[in-house]
Amino acid sequence: xxxxxxxxxxxxxxxxxxxxxxxxxxxxxxxxxxxxxxxxxxxxxxxxxxxxxxxxxxxxxxxxxxxxxxxxxxxxxxxxxxxxxxxxxxxxxxxxxxxxxxxxxxxxxxxxxxxxxxxxxxxxxxxxxxxxxxxxxxxxxxxxxxxxxxxxxxxxxxxxxxxxxxxxxxxxxxxxxxxxxxxxxxxxxxxxxxxxxxxxxxxxxxxxxxxxxxxxxxxxxxxxxxxxxxxxxxxxxxxxxxxxxxxxxxxxxxxxxxxxxxxxxxxxxxxxxxxxxxxxxxxxxxxxxxxxxxxxxxxxxxxxxxxxxxxxxxxxxxxxxxxxxxxxxxxxxxxxx
Amino acid sequence: xxxxxxxxxxxxxxxxxxxxxxxxxxxxxxxxxxxxxxxxxxxxxxxxxxxxxxxxxxxxxxxxxxxxxxxxxxxxxxxxxxxxxxxxxxxxxxxxxxxxxxxxxxxxxxxxxxxxxxxxxxxxxxxxxxxxxxxxxxxxxxxxxxxxxxxxxxxxxxxxxxxxxxxxxxxxxxxxxxxxxxxxxxxxxxxxxxxxxxxxxxxxxxxxxxxxxxxxxxxxxxxxxxxxxxxxxxxxxxxxxxxxxxxxxxxxxxxxxxxxxxxxxxxxxxxxxxxxxxxxxxxxxxxxxxxxxxxxxxxxxxxxxxxxxxxxxxxxxxxxxxxxxxxxxxxxx
Numbered sequence: 069x070x071x072x073x074x075x076x077x078x079x080x081x082x083x084x085x086x087x088x089x090x091x092x093x094x095x096x097x098x099x100x101x102x103x104x105x106x107x108x109x110x111x112x113x114x115x116x117x118x119x120x121x122x123x124x125x126x127x128x129x130x131x132x133x134x135x136x137x138x139x140x141x142x143x144x145x146x147x148x149x150x151x152x153x154x155x156x157x158x159x160x161x162x163x164x165x166x167x168x169x170x171x172x173x174x175x176x177x178x179x180x181x182x183x184x185x186x187x188x189x190x191x192x193x194x195x196x197x198x199x200x201x202x203x204x205x206x207x208x209x210x211x212x213x214x215x216x217x218x219x220x221x222x223x224x225x226x227x228x229x230x231x232x233x234x235x236x237x238x239x240x241x242x243x244x245x246x247x248x249x250x251x252x253x254x255x256x257x258x259x260x261x262x263x264x265x266x267x268x269x270x271x272x273x274x275x276x277x278x279x280x281x282x283x284x285x286x287x288x289x290x291x292x293x294x295x296x297x298x299x300x301x302x303x304x305x306x307x308x309x310x311x312x313x314x315x316x317x318x319x320x321x322x323x324x325x326x327x328x329x330x331x332x333x334x335x336x337x338x339x340x341x342x343x344x345x346x347x348x349x350x351x352x353x354x355x356x357x358x359x360x361x362x363x364x365x366x367x368x369x370x371x372x373x374x375x376x377x378x379x380x381x382x383x384x385x386x387x388x389x390x391x392x393x394x395x396x397x398x399x400x401x402x403x404x405x
Numbered sequence: 406x407x408x409x410x411x412x413x414x415x416x417x418x419x420x421x422x423x424x425x426x427x428x429x430x431x432x433x434x435x436x437x438x439x440x441x442x443x444x445x446x447x448x449x450x451x452x453x454x455x456x457x458x459x460x461x462x463x464x465x466x467x468x469x470x471x472x473x474x475x476x477x478x479x480x481x482x483x484x485x486x487x488x489x490x491x492x493x494x495x496x497x498x499x500x501x502x503x504x505x506x507x508x509x510x511x512x513x514x515x516x517x518x519x520x521x522x523x524x525x526x527x528x529x530x531x532x533x534x535x536x537x538x539x540x541x542x543x544x545x546x547x548x549x550x551x552x553x554x555x556x557x558x559x560x561x562x563x564x565x566x567x568x569x570x571x572x573x574x575x576x577x578x579x580x581x582x583x584x585x586x587x588x589x590x591x592x593x594x595x596x597x598x599x600x601x602x603x604x605x606x607x608x609x610x611x612x613x614x615x616x617x618x619x620x621x622x623x624x625x626x627x628x629x630x631x632x633x634x635x636x637x638x639x640x641x642x643x644x645x646x647x648x649x650x651x652x653x654x655x656x657x658x659x660x661x662x663x664x665x666x667x668x669x670x671x672x673x674x675x676x677x678x679x680x681x682x683x684x685x686x687x688x689x690x691x692x693x694x695x696x697x698x699x700x701x702x703x704x705x706x707x708x709x710x711x712x713x714x715x716x717x718x719x720x721x722x723x724x725x726x727x728x729x730x731x732x733x734x735x736x737x738x
Contacts, residue, residue, distance in 0.1 A: 341633040
């Protein structure tokens with residue numbers, strides 16, 4: 069895995085002297101009654117200051133588990149087996165929970181999918197944001213309220229909504245409030261897990277634009293987690309494609325979309341119908357995502373891959389580099405193939 | 406609007422559904438949510454007709470009315486699959502309604518919620534046959550097996566006695582499709598059939614639905630918020646906004662040159678899977694206005710970027726032919 073992390077650093081940290089967040093060989097397993105689920109397996113990447121990384125993949129590929137691992141917000145049956153999570157050069161993996169709390173929210177925060185009830189229905193939304201604030205910043209109530217008003221302004225919410233309950237908010241408003249909450253302590257890195265998945269397209273457009281503006285304004289780094297290639301294409305500078313717990317392709321968004329190396333990335337980009345341009349035949353990827361308790365040997369994508377050959381079935385694929393991106397594949401597709 | 410000389414499979418005329426809203430439960434209400442408000446369109450035999458719009462625009466309610474899972478407040482739904490002449494579905498009762506159910510089926514959005522977790526795949530798919538008293542027990546088994554093969558759950562025998570929790574999302578949706586198709590209906594309402602599925606599985610389910618439509622000559626009402634998916638499956642689409650159809654026409658024409666400002670906004674908000682493209686800002690104001698007792702003027706007035714005083718002072722504009730069969734309800738285009 070060390071060679072892979074070297075790649076990620078060379079590609080990801082290009083813009084600034086040191087990456088804000090660097091992940092090296094991160095492996096996280098869940099133990100369940102049915103067996104060990106290898107949710108995140110040797111993932112390495114880094115995000116520079118002000119950069120946005122998009123993580124794409126299907127449900128169950130480990131992208132949300134990876135996001136939760138970065139905040140160490142894991143359930144009891146989860147265990148980080150190896151790897152490092154460097155926040156401004158400091159490894160947060162060995163930190164005990166009490167120390168972790170200082171970092172969580174103030175340095176690295178998360179925007180959850182609002183539809184998944186991340187707001188408590190029996191507390192006013194403003195109070196929930198104030199609570200998040202007061203854990204980290206000691207301030208008078210007046211001061212906190214002023215800050216909440218600033219945050220509402222930032223995400224385009226009417227300040228009169230501050231003392232309302234979540235059920236009085238529409239879906240888009242809830243999502244904005246959740247974003248405001250994540251920004252409360254001005255973190256260096258914000259992780260957004262499917263931030264617009266449950267929203268209508270017009271609301272999605274507003275929220276994505278606002279998040280982009282906020283990122284530019286505050287110079288934050290962002291990690292977007294989504295299954296939607298189109299959303300990722302619009303909001304991120306870099307993209308990482310995950311399949312069965314592993315990062316299979318990583319690099320600049322433009323390069324990955326223009327000339328995908330990994331057959332899975334290629335399939336994802338052409339499985340999406342588009343409203344503009346030529347109407348293309350959609351690729352049907354046979355089969356289903358693998359069971360993570362007993363993932364396929366060799367390249368985990370080989371049972372569904374149209375280009376699979378013998379080495380794919382037995383051996384871990386090598387890193388193929390091209391332009392501003394790399395992929396782990398025995399039979400790379402596209403221009404150089 | 407008729408696509409060929411023959412009679413359409415389904416003709417919907419001025420269909421409306423209002424839900425009463427009362428401040429206190431024991432008092433008669435005089436407020437109504439106009440969920441579907443005077444909607445008219447036609448679906449031809451074997452055609453895929455798309456109904457698109459944002460959540461809350463009334464598209465699912467329209468679908469449920471068409472298969473009579475709900476009773477319309479007013480309007481007509483004339484169904485004619487050539488077997489026994491045209492029938493007005495909106496007022497059917499008893500035996501004729503049950504006969505209609507043999508011909509019209511619905512596929513629901515969420516394959517995790519639309520199935521009884523205690524019933525096996527066989528129980529789920531065979532139920533419509535039992536309700537309609539079709540075939541002997543052996544015939545039914547035979548049909549279920551054939552259907553499983555058709556929806557790509559092979560080998561069929563290994564799936565018969567599985568429970569929903571043993572299936573993936575894509576497999577469940579295939580079971581849901583099999584259940585809708587097993588009585589060989591001529592009309593199917595598909596309510597967001599792929600939105601809960603994984604990207605790589607979506608294309609497969611879309612293709613399966615197309616294949617079955619061609620093979621069994623099924624007319625679809627395809628309900629979706631995803632314009633790109635509608636483009637791939639539907640020959641014609643209608644765009645709904647707050648219970649009204651605001652634009653209707655051939656899918657390609659509507660998507661390439663949208664006439665109504667709402668259709669234009671909706672289209673320009675769709676993310677483009679190409680990082681080199683920067684979309685222009687979406688021209689729309691505010692959020693969806695409430696559908697509780699809406700004023701008589703254009704439903705889109707509050708959000709419209711081009712509305713003027715005429716739009717404010719007049720009734721909701723009627724659907725007008727804007728260019729060779731493409732209809733839009735707007736005074737300003």
